[in-house]
C-alpha cells in the first residue's frame with residue numbers, strides 16, 4: 001500500500017513539473033514572438049523625449065506592418081499626414097510607394113514600414129545629426145526584432161545611416177549591400193522625391209523589381 005502511494009505521489013510530482021516546464025516554455029515562446037516584442041518595445045518608447053522633436057509632434061510614428069516581414073522599408077521621418085495619423089507613409093508619397101509595390105506584386109503581408117526618425121521635423125526640414133543619433137537606436141532595435149531578410153532604404157538618410165556612408169543616393173541606389181550575415185540592403189529613392197522628379201519614377205520601379213527578385217529567391 002505504501003509503495004502504491006509513493007508511486008502515485010511520484011507521478012503527481014512529475015506531472016506537476018511537466019506542467020510548470022510547459023508553462024515556462026509557452027511564456028518564453030510568447031516573449032520571443034516579434035509581435036509581442038514590438039508591442040512591448042513600442043510601449044517602452046512611446047513617450048520618448050530624447051530629442052527636441054517631441055515638443056512639436058502630434059504622434060510618434062513607430063512603424064507598421066507584419067512583425068515577421070521578410071522585407072522592411074525604411075524611410076526618413078514622418079511628414080504632416082503621418083504625424084497626424086501616427087502611421088508611416090500615409091500621405092502622397094506613401095500612396096505612390098504602395099502603388100509601386102503593388103505593381104511588382106509585393107503584398108502588404110510581406111512588409112514592415114518604419115522611418116529612421118519617429119517624430120516629425122517641423123516643416124518637414126531635414127533631421128539634424130543629433131536627432132538621428134538620438135532616434136537611430138529605435139530603428140536598430142526594430143530591425144533586430146523583425147530580423148528582415150531585405151531592407152529597402154528609401155532616400156539618402158536611411159541609406160547613409162544604415163550603410164554608414166556619406167555617399168549620395170544616386171550612386172548607392174539599385175545595388176545589393178550586405179548588412180550582416182542574414183540581411184541585405186537595397187537602397188532606392190525616397191518616394192517623396194519622385195513627386196518632384198518624375199523621371200526618377202522608372203528608376204525607382206526598377207529598384208523595386210530588384211527587391212522583388214531577391215524576395216522571390218528567399
Ligand code: SF4
Nearest residue numbers: 048050051119134135
Ligand atoms: S525623434 Fe526619436 S529620439 Fe526624438 S523624441 Fe521622437 S522618438 Fe525620441
